[in-house]
Amino acid sequence: MTTKQLSPEIEARIQELWPRFPPQNVAKALCIPVLYLAQQQFGMVDDDVVDLVAERLGLPPAHVKGTATFYTMFNKKPVGRFHLQVCTNIGCQITGAYEVFDRCRQRLGVGNHGTTEDGNITLSEVECLAACGYGPVAQIAERAKPDIPLYFENLDIERIDQILDALADGDVPTQLGS
């Protein structure tokens, strides 16, 4: 059994959302929102977190696990302090996303979904971020501030280098983002 506990903020949010769903369906419907919040608290969704959510909502752990593994935003492994997500889909591909992504790989010395040894940066190649007109596009999520991501648009080697420099120093280069 895990010693982890859901935070009081999550409890409060569950109370808030509960009446928004039909009584007979609410536990299941809250599975994804609660997984979300739990990931913000614990940084990832591992088996312990799955058990915790299942127990709180009274759902079979297998259901919660099946749900968690279906969605790419639930991290099964810990991610770095900064999660750098580079879109390489069509709009970004044809404006140079693979050069940008390869630059990141090379400078960070990690592959797709890899995390630098110091735990600072996780690099992911992601699908369309719905900013295709301003490609190549990347998004950076900072672990401590999951709801304040920044988009970085019109990337090229020079701009991604500036971003990587800043991240290495522990800063999100907000002045380059939007």
Place this chain on the structure above:
Amino acid sequence: MAMFRPNWGADTVGWFDLKIISRHFDVPEAKDIEYFEKHGGYASARKAVKMDPASIHAEVKASNLRGRGGAGFPTGVKWGFVPKDAETVYLVVNADESEPGTFKDRHILFWNPHMLIEGMIIAARSLGVQNAYIYIRGEMQREYPVLQRALDQAYAKGYLGKRCFGGDMDFDITIYRGAGAYICGEETALLSSLEGGRGWPRLKPPFPAVKGLWGQPTIVNNVETIANLPWILENGGQAFADLGVGRSGGLRIVSVCGHVNKPGVYELPLSVTGRELIEDVCGGMRGGRKVKAVIPGGVSMPLLDESELDVPFEFDALQQDERIAEVEVQPGIKFDLGGGRTLRTMAGSGGVVVMDEDTDLVSACWRILHFFADESCGQCTPCREGTGWLVRVVKRIDAGEGRPGDVELVASIADGIAGNTICALGDAAAWPTLAFLTKFRDEFQAKIRSSTFVAQQRAAAEQGAP
């Protein structure tokens, strides 16, 4: 109504004069309910809550509003499928925007969230909905707080919740955040996800309007579709229909990306052609290069070549105009959409991808297939196995390792997927693939002719020869 007529005749930028949804784009204050109301916001909703539901429905029908999420289905007709005696009806707004090349809903959510909320109140009144959900894509972390704040403001004013606008209607809106799965944009997958499980599509029929969320009648509409409703109620369905072309009412928001000088989000008349879009709206091609290909409505839709750009980017025209070639399975053999109908292309999600003469289309085709293979939910064998196989074969052609017969192989795999799956993701992978081969076959063939595989075969044959 005359003041809303777009300035068709003017020789300047008359097209841009009328804006319905995008009128608040780039105005940061528009996210505030005060600003929005000062500019006419919530007047239609205030009116709607006192209206007879059937008369709202009649306006929506008269407006010729068609779904902006991909299929272009007439909204008024869809609403009519809800059984008359239904006790509980749900409204779900599809804000999962993730069709590559599409970035318009994100703009609406970020710049004009109140217009969506107002539209939802109108739809709820017409459909008798008490509980609505906005299913917002998980990655839209920047838009979520903006939307939540707008909702909070509307609640604080009494426009949502118990007795909206002091009338007899109770109406709640709850945001539900997706968690990273393209397939959840498909309406039945979205409902599965909202119920709290894997985003698996369900067989249709039954359609959600009859049996949807938790088995109840449910209307799923796209963000842009719903955000048009306040204007329709303010100006009348007929005025909206008059703005449009043929059976398609209103304006349309297109998002343009790729090799144009001014990519972006534009709200335009449906009569605008692909060439006008590129040349006049988007300032022409970068570096003065030529157009090679254009995807008119997100990567699920067959692409066009340069000679096909004089067709208006409108739902029916893109499907029927004879200036657009029919997609083929093999040269001379037309792809059958079922019932003998052929496939040209479709307006889809309004995501336009413009590719210039230097674009490697084999590579582009591979990237699109890679996306679909990744996003297949795996429920049906033709989609799960077929998309993976397509990626492998197109990848090897792209990498210069293609084999003679690969083009025919790709076509037959795609043809085997199309029409044989639970949801339309299978078609979304198959159709564009066949269009690439119909219109740019030479590029695939050329890569195969110069491949290492062919070179080795030739060397072996020469060695074997006397």
